[in-house]
Amino acid sequence: xxxxxxxxxxxxxxxxxxxxxxxxxxxxxxxxxxxxxxxxxxxxxxxxxxxxxxxxxxxxxxxxxxxxxxxxxxxxxxxxxxxxxxxxxxxxxxxxxxxxxxxxxxxxxxxxxxxxxxxxxxxxxxxxxxxxxxxxxxxxxxxxxxxxxxxxxxxxxxxxxxxxxxxxxxxxxxxxxxxxxxxxxxxxxxxxxxxxxxxxxxxxxxxxxxxxxxxxxxxxxxxxxxxxxxxxxxxxxxxxxxxxxxxxxxxxxxxxxxxxxxxxxxxxxxxxxxxxxxxxxxxxxxxxxxxxxxxxxxxxxxxxxxxxxxxxxxxxxxxxxxxxxxxxxxxxxxxxxxxxxxxxxxxxxxxxxxxxxxxxxxxxxxxxxxxx
Amino acid sequence: xxxxxxxxxxxxxxxxxxxxxxxxxxxxxxxxxxxxxxxxxxxxxxxxxxxxxxxxxxxxxxxxxxxxxxxxxxxxxxxxxxxxxxxxxxxxxxxxxxxxxxxxxxxxxxxxxxxxxxxxxxxxxxxxxxxxxxxxxxxxxxxxxxxxxxxxxxxxxxxxxxxxxxxxxxxxxxxxxxxxxxxxxxxxxxxxxxxxxxxxxxxxxxxxxxxxxxxxxx
Amino acid sequence: xxxxxxxxxxxxxxxxxxxxxxxxxxxxxxxxxxxxxxxxxxxxxxxxxxxxxxxxxxxxxxxxxxxxxxxxxxxxxxxxxxxxxxxxxxxxxxxxxxxxxxxxxxxxxxxxxxxxxxxxxxxxxxxxxxxxxxxxxxxxxxxxxxxxxxxxxxxxxxxxxxxxxxxxxxxxxxxxxxxxxxxxxxxxxxxxxxxxxxxxxxxxxxx
Numbered sequence: 168x169x170x171x172x173x174x175x176x177x178x179x180x181x182x183x184x185x186x187x188x189x190x191x192x193x194x195x196x197x198x199x200x201x202x203x204x205x206x207x208x209x210x211x212x213x214x215x216x217x218x219x220x221x222x223x224x225x226x227x228x229x230x231x232x233x234x235x236x237x238x239x240x241x242x243x244x245x246x247x248x249x250x251x252x253x254x255x256x257x258x259x260x261x262x263x264x265x266x267x268x269x270x271x272x273x274x275x276x277x278x279x280x281x282x283x284x285x286x287x288x289x290x291x292x293x294x295x296x297x298x299x300x301x302x303x304x305x306x307x308x309x310x311x312x313x314x315x316x317x318x319x320x321x322x323x324x325x326x327x328x329x330x331x332x333x334x335x336x337x338x339x340x341x342x343x344x345x346x347x348x349x350x351x352x353x354x355x356x357x358x359x360x361x362x363x364x365x366x367x368x369x370x371x372x373x374x375x376x377x378x379x380x381x382x383x384x385x386x387x388x389x390x391x392x393x394x395x396x397x398x399x400x401x402x403x404x405x406x407x408x409x410x411x412x413x414x415x416x417x418x419x420x421x422x423x424x425x426x427x428x429x430x431x432x433x434x435x436x437x438x439x440x441x442x443x444x445x446x447x448x449x450x451x452x453x454x455x456x457x458x459x460x461x462x463x464x465x466x467x468x469x470x471x472x473x474x475x476x477x478x479x480x481x482x483x484x485x486x487x488x489x490x491x492x493x494x495x496x497x498x499x500x501x502x503x504x505x506x507x508x509x510x511x512x513x514x515x516x517x518x519x520x521x522x523x524x525x526x527x528x529x530x531x532x533x534x535x536x537x538x539x
Numbered sequence: 540x541x542x543x544x545x546x547x548x549x550x551x552x553x554x555x556x557x558x559x560x561x562x563x564x565x566x567x568x569x570x571x572x573x574x575x576x577x578x579x580x581x582x583x584x585x586x587x588x589x590x591x592x593x594x595x596x597x598x599x600x601x602x603x604x605x606x607x608x609x610x611x612x613x614x615x616x617x618x619x620x621x622x623x624x625x626x627x628x629x630x631x632x633x634x635x636x637x638x639x640x641x642x643x644x645x646x647x648x649x650x651x652x653x654x655x656x657x658x659x660x661x662x663x664x665x666x667x668x669x670x671x672x673x674x675x676x677x678x679x680x681x682x683x684x685x686x687x688x689x690x691x692x693x694x695x696x697x698x699x700x701x702x703x704x705x706x707x708x709x710x711x712x713x714x715x716x717x718x719x720x721x722x723x724x725x726x727x728x729x730x731x732x733x734x735x736x737x738x739x740x741x742x743x744x745x746x747x748x749x750x751x752x753x754x755x756x757x
Numbered sequence: 758x759x760x761x762x763x764x765x766x767x768x769x770x771x772x773x774x775x776x777x778x779x780x781x782x783x784x785x786x787x788x789x790x791x792x793x794x795x796x797x798x799x800x801x802x803x804x805x806x807x808x809x810x811x812x813x814x815x816x817x818x819x820x821x822x823x824x825x826x827x828x829x830x831x832x833x834x835x836x837x838x839x840x841x842x843x844x845x846x847x848x849x850x851x852x853x854x855x856x857x858x859x860x861x862x863x864x865x866x867x868x869x870x871x872x873x874x875x876x877x878x879x880x881x882x883x884x885x886x887x888x889x890x891x892x893x894x895x896x897x898x899x900x901x902x903x904x905x906x907x908x909x910x911x912x913x914x915x916x917x918x919x920x921x922x923x924x925x926x927x928x929x930x931x932x933x934x935x936x937x938x939x940x941x942x943x944x945x946x947x948x949x950x951x952x953x954x955x956x957x958x959x960x961x962x963x964x
Contacts (some may be wrong), residue, residue, distance in 0.1 A: 217921070486641065
């Protein structure tokens with residue numbers, strides 16, 4: 168009889184993707200397993216590399232907004248905000264207060280919809296087979312109705328411009344937002360009851376894929392992944408931009424940096440975002456939405472600028488190198504999913520194959536953001 | 540990059556580009572170097588007490604060309620100084636730049652390639668942008684992947700996009716490009732955009748058919 | 758209970774004898790239902806034992822040609838492979854969800870290509886991804902259809918000038934329905950599916 172120690176095992180290469188129901192988009196992982204334990208992970212990306220950076224160099228500053236929407240297609244307003252902040256800093260435009268408030272409210276609502284999508288997809292990854300997704304999308308559709316009334320499009324808004332926003336919000340905007348927020352809170356309560364204390368979810372996510380604070384900083388993680396590891400770094404508080412210093416909100420910080428903590432951090436962030444929106448919608452002032460001396464053609468000086476926002480997935484930054492003229496010479500997108508995903512191997516090695524799906528889900532990647 | 544050529548259809552969801560009041564000045568060639576330098580603003584020195592001073596204290600022998608950019612202090616260092624500067628930037632307790640925000644390349648055509656490092660310190664709250672210039676024929680830079688693991692993928696991507704070779708990187712393989720298309724580098728300025736495929740011109744009809752009568756670039 | 762005996766009524770706790778079991782009714786005497794009842798109404802001369810019974814009882818029904826029945830079955834139960842590539846995938850998912858509900862058309866998203874009928878290419882196809890798309894198309898069994906959703910899958914969309922992007926998925930696989938938009942609204946995708954259903958009905962007997 169052969170004992171287990173005498174068995175010669177061979178390591179197996181399993182290919183997950185590029186088409187796979189659990190990878191969020193076209194992503195390929197080649198996992199080397201010894202039995203059920205993962206020994207090595209090699210992520211292959213680039214299946215969605217469409218050249219947003221190169222094509223933005225051919226567009227002038229107002230036209231390149233379209234590519235920003237399509238980079239991280241779940242947090243579009245946050246992308247547009249980063250780009251508009253960079254161009255405004257470069258050219259020297261000052262955004263009127265009403266536009267700043269509108270931008271802030273829409274950005275925070277967009278963060279809510281992005282996290283709702285994460286919570287829905289997280290449930291599916293851990294075996295809830297559609298329930299969490301349907302709940303999450305019900306609330307997402309309500310907020311998307313507001314976005315559609317404001318900008319005209321369901322997904323690729325293209326509403327922000329350098330200098331402000333393209334047109335004013337409709338008259339019933341404040342009332343609509345106030346109508347929708349109680350539904351969102353109720354939806355979050357439903358999702359919370361469904362997922363947070365669920366034994367299966369906790370068993371599949373507690374202690375899996377933990378990252379310590381030091382390693383998280385070294386790997387360049389940002390956003391909820393960094394905060395779940397215990398580092399209280401949030402660009403809204405530490406390098407404030409827009410009007411975030413006028414509102415009271417707290418930054419949820421996790422403890423262990425495992426998958427469950429990341430889920431809890433995002434869940435708490437939704438509540439904080441709703442609180443910001445409630446405060447902001449009370450204070451929305453009247454006034455113009457574009458600066459008065461708005462040049463017809465936006466010409467930039469010879470300079471370089473970097474602007475970053477706290478996106479839904481992490482720090483989303485735009486670095487523009489300009490050599491005069493009305494087009495950016497080089498537009499670099501510092502995308503959070505790219506940086507967060509580079510740490511995948513470190514988090515996954517040593518766990519089981521089933522945990523690889525949970526860890527990938529907790530990174531909350533958007534493939535167009537990874538590949539740009 | 541095609542000179543001044545816009546894509547045929549307007550970008551989605553945008554208002555139409557307003558016709559400029561004066562004649563648009565898009566010169567077909569780049570102006571001479573003297574003209575460009577005349578347009579370039581004077582580089583202001585950074586304010587005292589900023590991170591440039593900390594760098595000067597921590598690295599006394601290294602030549603640092605520091606100036607104040609629009610978002611942060613920019614310091615230009617030589618390519619061969621990178622193995623000296625980067626470990627100090629990360630480990631020196633005054634600098635403590637443990638977070639590598641971004642690493643990318645820029646193609647300044649005649650002036651060479653440039654690699655930009657953006658560093659941030661979460662505890663101290665200060666940030667800096669380090670830049671180093673390379674020539675087009677000798678595009679090699681020492682790698683910092685051993686210091687900040689975040690640089691791993693950023694350097695692979697920069698190699699894909701610009702062809703800059705990072706010496707000392709553990710596995711400098713293609714990341715974003717297809718394996719069979721890694722010989723020409725997309726983000727270099729001499730790499731043109733693709734032309735729209737031939738058959739679409741037939742559907743457009745008339746002048747557009749003649750204009751769009753080009754082969755698709757494989 | 759009380760029992761009568763020769764000595765008069767006495768009290769016992771004995772349960773009464775159970776009633777006799779009911780006599781089963783033979784099949785020839787049971788009331789007729791369904792086809793048999795209809796047959797009863799027909800006179801014996803009208804019943805042709807050589808032909809299928811349902812045709813004589815319910816004339817005019819289920820006499821459609823097989824190709825119509827097959828086309829009806831195929832169009833009412835299209836199972837798409839979940840193949841969302843980019844931003845259009847979000848709109849595709851929103852179409853499946855309860856607000857727009859694609860499942861009422863019989864459309865059930867299915868992850869495996871070997872058991873699905875339709876492939877919805879939702880998003881940009883890059884040249885790196887193109888071999889995988891072609892392989893997945895070849896893995897699907899016949900009959901199969903392709904819906905190209907969005908501007909990127911139709912002709913490259915906003916990213917068409919980049920040389921690593923395939924300018925339209927119809928360069929590698931045959932497409933049946935193109936749904937324009939960037940991204941197309943859920944109603945537009947439903948319209949695309951209904952157009953595909955019309956196409957399946959029109960093509961019956963020829964494919």
